[in-house]
């Protein structure tokens with residue numbers, strides 16, 4: 055039966071579901087479209103979907119997630135009133151739906167939410183009201199590290215409330231394990247999460263220790279959403295890289311250096327390229343801290359030099375959802391013997407693989423970064439024919 059025909063609160067008898075969510079049952083949030091499907095079934099369906107879309111290679115058993123408490127980042131819209139703010143999502147009419155106890159989020163995030171609600175009141179951060187375009191506080195973005203520390207970002211309409219945030223921040227830092235706190239300004243009335251301008255008020259870096267590699271997250275940098283599954287993804291990529299044992303590895307769209315810093319070995323030249331300067335700063339800091347022989351540069355992955363004496367033998371690509379575009383043809387024509395393609399979008403992945411006829415997909419693995427949704431993250435190894 056289509057979900058739209060269901061009555062609010064209705065359940066299909068005793069559910070074998072693996073994660074209970076009162077918001078889902080009350081029809082306050084239906085973002086987890088597969089929540090009524092047992093997790094093992096979800097995983098089998100996703101695996102079947104990617105194997106059907108991308109045949110002709112060996113598919114390893116999928117890497118499963120925990121069914122709940124796996125999201126390291128909460129992106130919460132703030133609405134309601136100063137006295138009774140809602141922290142969660144917005145309904146179609148712009149009113150707030152409170153989802154503070156969303157069971158997808160890691161426990162330290164859930165535990166921080168009531169403290170943050172108090173902070174909104176104490177610092178008098180009037181929630182932004184979308185219908186009337188009034189108010190200041192638009193979003194709360196909270197990231198949790200594996201060590202239990204938090205990075206907090208407040209997305210404000212203007213700098214009007216900045217002095218009050220600064221004044222009350224020390225008390226908040228006493229109440230929460232804050233490694234970083236910053237304010238992001240989003241003056242425009244736009245359906246986006248954040249703006250360009252960020253002011254760091256505390257710390258500025260969250261250490262995400264993944265497989266003992268202390269990756270550093272700055273406020274605006276990308277980080278994989280599911281830390282345990284990301285750890286599995288980096289381990290798998292490293293195992294495939296080590297099996298090929300190339301002497302020169304290039305990590306394109308490297309972010310804060312997850313693939314590159316895991317792959318660094320004595321005698322192996324590893325380089326990363328990424329468009330976001332703060333992510334490159336973070337990658338360099340980690341490389342210096344752990345003594346990894348890896349270099350990082352700010353740049354466009356599409357125009358990186360793949361030729362010459364220093365040409366990479368193995369290239370890792372982990373692009374945004376749109377895929378690698380024209381870079382596919384350049385990789386296909388390059389001297390690289392191998393490509394590891396880490397993708398969050400099987401559609402753009404299939405298109406990019408078709409544009410690399412001289413690189414044969416040999417093996418792939420699904421990493422279930424986003425349980426209860428149809429999203430699939432896959433790692434595919436390509437070998438020159």
Ligand SMILES: C[S@@+](CC[C@H](N)C(=O)[O-])C[C@H]1O[C@@H](n2cnc3c(N)ncnc32)[C@H](O)[C@@H]1O
Nearest residue numbers: 276307308309312328329330354355372373374
């Ligand atoms: C899916 S994330 C992957 C990040 C990283 N590999 C990781 O494991 O966390 C994609 C990254 O590509 C970067 N990016 C987007 N367009 C780019 C481009 N044209 N050139 C280089 N990097 C780009 C983004 O800033 C983002 O950090």
